[in-house]
Amino acid sequence: MRSPADLTAAFRQQGLKITPQRQLIFRLLHGNEEHPSAEALYELASAQMPGISLRTVYQTLTDLASMGELQVLSLAPGAQRFDPNVTDHHHARCNDCGQLRDVYVERMLDIEVHGLDGFQPDGAAIVFTGLCDVCATTRPSADLHQHTNNSK
Amino acid sequence: MRSPADLTAAFRQQGLKITPQRQLIFRLLHGNEEHPSAEALYELASAQMPGISLRTVYQTLTDLASMGELQVLSLAPGAQRFDPNVTDHHHARCNDCGQLRDVYVERMLDIEVHGLDGFQPDGAAIVFTGLCDVCATTRPSADLHQHTNNSK
DNA sequence: CTCGCAATCTGCAACTCGTGCAGACAATCA
């Protein structure tokens, strides 16, 4: 996602208005690596702008996504996550707390794929599952399967 | 997922009862490669057993999943998909119709991963996106990137 | 084979996440 200033210009150029709500959301997202949900962003936004509507947060996120400024991730049950990082990258998801972190993968083309016959791929996403550093120490590196808890 | 007969034995062994509803669902899932949603399975089941409850379908799916007989896929917004194929495999998802197909990937270990520091992975899932054969011919084909070649 | 209990099934309410809608509101520009 581009900087708040660049986004402001881009919105203006498209005939979209610059509102304090949008500007706030631009700021909250810029450089944000937490892959927040709409609700999470709403909480952040509400702290700085009491009265802002969750509907507005959703609307702005949708606008940004359709402008290609952020990607929407649906990697697990529950709320979608929004990612202002639109570079080519992948994710690791904690089975315990749901945290998402960025992962960069190289030599993807070295893999051998069977069964795509007739399918025209335009991309591939890798999601690593496991335990994040925090949850790994909290829980003695026990069972590596079976748990599917979600964060709240 | 094992055969209906094997599952029947497994359920009995765990003190779970064998009901006609469960047996029907075993049969509908065995060898099913369509990655159906709960609703889709409910439709199939209703055809053979009018009056069966959607709730029961969900319940049985949850039971099977917690026994490790099937995996639950949340790869996109919308309903979860259920996969009786628990071998090591991956998926390709059509952007147009949502169809999921199995994909087998080899030489995964050849990839180079950065950013996992401290994260303890227990698995990785690849999802290819694009157009399935049907939708690709229906629609004008958009030019693809080179993310995924090496098909065999 | 019948009985009785616990597991299961069913229908419905409730819940989460997201979208549609309409009227109040406000950014922009003449």
Next chain:
DNA sequence: TGATTGTCTGCACGAGTTGCAGATTGCGAG
């Protein structure tokens, strides 16, 4: 400053899934 849109907000609604309770039934004991 006023007119013109686009935007914001609050609420209703919809999809997907789970919680609950009463009716039903599998199945082991007798």
